[in-house]
Amino acid sequence: MPQIKAVLSEKDMPRQWYNLAADLPRPPLPPLGPDGKPVSPDMLAPVFPMNLIEQEMSTQRWIDIPEEILELLALWRPSPLYRARRLEKALGTPARIYYKNEGVSPPGSHKPNTAIPQAWYNKQFGIKRLTTETGAGQWGSALAFACALVGLECKVFMVRISFDQKPFRRLMMETWGATCIPSPSNETHAGREILRKMPDTPGSLGIAISEAIEAAVTDTSGQTRYSLGSVLNHVLLHQTIIGLEAKKQLAMFNEKKVDVIIGCAGGGSNFAGLAFPFVADKIAGAKIDIIPVEPASCPKMTRAPYAYDHGDVAKMTPLLPMHSLGHEFVPPPIHAGGLRYHGMAPLVSLAIVEGLLEPRACHQLECYQSAVTWARTEGFIPAPETSHAIAAVIDEAKKAKEEGKEKVILFNWSGHGLMDLTGYDAYFHGKLTDYALPEEELQKSLASIKDLPKPPYQPVKRK
Amino acid sequence: MPQIKAVLSEKDMPRQWYNLAADLPRPPLPPLGPDGKPVSPDMLAPVFPMNLIEQEMSTQRWIDIPEEILELLALWRPSPLYRARRLEKALGTPARIYYKNEGVSPPGSHKPNTAIPQAWYNKQFGIKRLTTETGAGQWGSALAFACALVGLECKVFMVRISFDQKPFRRLMMETWGATCIPSPSNETHAGREILRKMPDTPGSLGIAISEAIEAAVTDTSGQTRYSLGSVLNHVLLHQTIIGLEAKKQLAMFNEKKVDVIIGCAGGGSNFAGLAFPFVADKIAGAKIDIIPVEPASCPKMTRAPYAYDHGDVAKMTPLLPMHSLGHEFVPPPIHAGGLRYHGMAPLVSLAIVEGLLEPRACHQLECYQSAVTWARTEGFIPAPETSHAIAAVIDEAKKAKEEGKEKVILFNWSGHGLMDLTGYDAYFHGKLTDYALPEEELQKSLASIKDLPKPPYQPVKRK
DSSP, rough: OOEEOOOOOGGGGEEEEEEEEGGGSSSOOOOOTTSBBBOHHHHTTSSSOHHHHHHHOOOOOOEEOOOHHHHHTTTTTTTOOOEEEHHHHHHHHEEEEEEEEGGGGGSSSSTTHHHHHHHEEEEEEEHEEEEEEEEESHHHHHHHHHHHHHHHHEEEEEEEHHHHOEEEEEHHHTTOOEEEEEESOOOSSHHHHHHOOTTOOOOOOHHHEEEEEEHHHTTTTSOEEEEEESSSSSHHHHHHHHHHHHHHHHHHOOOOOSEEEEESSSSSSSHHOOOOHHHHHHHHTOOOEEEEEEEEEEEEHHHOOOOEEEESOOSSSSEEEEEBTTTTTTOOOOOOOOGEEEEEEEEHHHHHHHTHHHOOEHHHHHHHHHHHHHHHOOOOBBBBHHHHHHHHHHHHHHHHHHHHOOOOOEEEEEEEOOOOOOHHHHHHHTTTOOOOOOOOHHHHHGGGGSSSOOOOOOOOOOO | OOOOOOOGGGGGSSSEOOOOGSSSSSSSOOBBTSEEEEHHHHHHHSSSOHHHHHHHOOOOOOEOOOOOHHHTTTTTTTTTEOOOOOHHHHOOOSSSEEEEEEETTTSSSSSSHHHHHHHHHHTTOOEEEEEEESSHHHHHHHHHHHHHHHHOEEEEEEEHHHHHHHHHHHHHHTTTEEEEEEEEEEESHHHHHHHHHHHHHHHHHHHHHHHHHHHHHHHHEEEEEESSSSSSSSHHHHTTTHHHHHHHHHTTTTTOOOOOEEEEEEESHHHHHHHHHHHHHEEEEEEOHHHEEEEETSSHHHHHHHEEEETTTOOOOOOOEEEOOTTOOOOOOOSSSOOOOOOOOHHHHHHHHTTOOOOEEHHHHHHHHHHHHHHHOOOOOBBBHHHHHHHHHHHHHHHHHTTOOOOEEEEEOOOOOOOOOHHHHHHHOOOOOOOOOHHHHHHHHHHHGGSSSSOSSOOOOOO
């Protein structure tokens, strides 16, 4: 029987996370405060616990994973690495396609890889409750799950369009004991302001982040903190367990090298989780194409500048050095809710600036078509976010066929689509269309960052 | 780190299914035709392909699993065996609780374990399309998945109450390329008859089976067959891979023996799949409590007689020797749609008659309470069907605590509940109630089998 997947025992889980900040050619730029000066750890203390702030600012290459976190991750990790033999056959490609199946976690995506450590570190620090935002609901349900297991209260501000489209995600959060409310809400000053100006807004991650941070920092007991599911350095750090496992598992397939790495990228964490350990290899000289994939409707990596910008609409976050469409950007309601964020993780952005990544944008219809091809060959129904990675994988596999090359393609199957089937329904009934952000809209949106400080790094071209 | 789960590589999958028919003290009774005589293989030929009919009638102890089927099962098998350490701790029980996680399959339940072989054997036999029925939608989606992978058309008649409650299940089937219609429908004679008499019926598995069989046997091309997701011998046979894997995995936890085996039972297949390899041990002298769990609203094992009855309302199936509430039974619309069938698998029924099993009935509210406890300790959200097994597990774990006994409890976590969250919603909002079938209703329902032949076996008491 040809090998379909490589499974590791929990004893073989990586014991350390990998920190790309240690290996990038230029050091990461610091986040800036309202005064334009680098923020100090103390300034972040009302938002995050100090143990996570230390991780956020660390440039140490390897960071130990506490034993208790490993024990919780072992509920579903290591995730299996699959070879997509049936898709290869259907495409008639000489490429060998591998994927990490992150859909095996209880909430069904890669998100718990960081939700568990974040909840655990907060608990260690004496925190009693966490607030957060969620787009498609994957992050919110992951944090609800983690808080249930670790023993914290959890409140989730969910982007209204997803709250309406995906009642099941809310029910997951409630089953795990969390509270979930649609954002913008009347519970925060930021939410009320937005509702006053735009009562019919579908909401956005930027708005929901403002609300969640406000709800955390205004709790006078000091026992509430905020938790973010992507973008930040410590979040990406926690996700690197994906790529570290994948390396061991590729060896179980006797693969010596990888030619192409692919992941969809909203805030950047699932992409980074798989890719960063391989970016390290590329920095050391390996020849790998590393491709983050975004929707054409929200094209920060492919069309927006590397800039300093806020992570949220109400400008509550520090200025982060990242590819950004502008913090006032409200993306159209495409079904891949998890990819609707205006900014990209600073570490991913810097890797782009260093010429280490080759970002790509995909259209919605091609993504759904790829997702259906995937479901009918490989069996698992992908999340709409994940379908962006699949579309790029199919492209690369076809290119390998044209070139007659036996390429090894590895991608992150970031989550299943069982909670997102209304998107498939709309696709089957011809209700979806492609939408590329018009240049005029882009420029209008970028106006909000025009007067902010500029990062001092110029992009580097690499071959 | 304490061991959480035992994972096997696909190379360690069992290569044969186990057939309990070979080991039961008395041989299985044959199904009877309309004339009261045993049906011959030829009489079943319009409904099933001959290779599956042979399996259905086989009394061979071990049956080889074809290599191509193993390759398809390897998409998610072997499923992990977990130790529920966090639940144990929450209950303060000395019992060690293990479970097979069958929720890891693409459709999210144990059902594909038989859907894949059934589709494959039909394909081998030259069949082009399959019809079936589905209750909660788990079986329909599993067969849709299997047909997509094997390359068959698939038409699913879905019990109307579930069709309305669970649109996502229909969307899964459609994503895998199947057609799904609510039953009773106007597409069949049987469906039209029911709709004429009971236009507002919520439907039942018995009705849907009638429609699916009719749709298969009336296709004059001869290229359509029917597929059943539970009850029949070959279905239970395919599921035994669960218990066979579990034995290997218990050894990986250094467990030498099991004290209690538990599974929920609708038609009986997930229960049998885990339990039958252990029933063999019990026949050989091992002391094990083996407990199938049913809802109190549909209590065929605990309150109905061992009788000959039809598997469907329209009496299209042969008479099967089984515990049955009567083929006209229409169960109340509790949320565990997969447990709403009037009959129990003949092999499970015979094992009950032989005194090898100790059936138990659970109430809906206790089941949901157990499911929430489970989700908040073990992380995975269970299907409403699975929650019946969990309720019994918690009972047994508490009993072990009272008795101060280090019992080993193993159960089948038959599927996840991500497609069934409306039931949780109803539970959280106090909209669910307990319902035990009133004796008067039971007697009324049993009237439909009064004049049918009686099985010649008398129940045996064992200690």
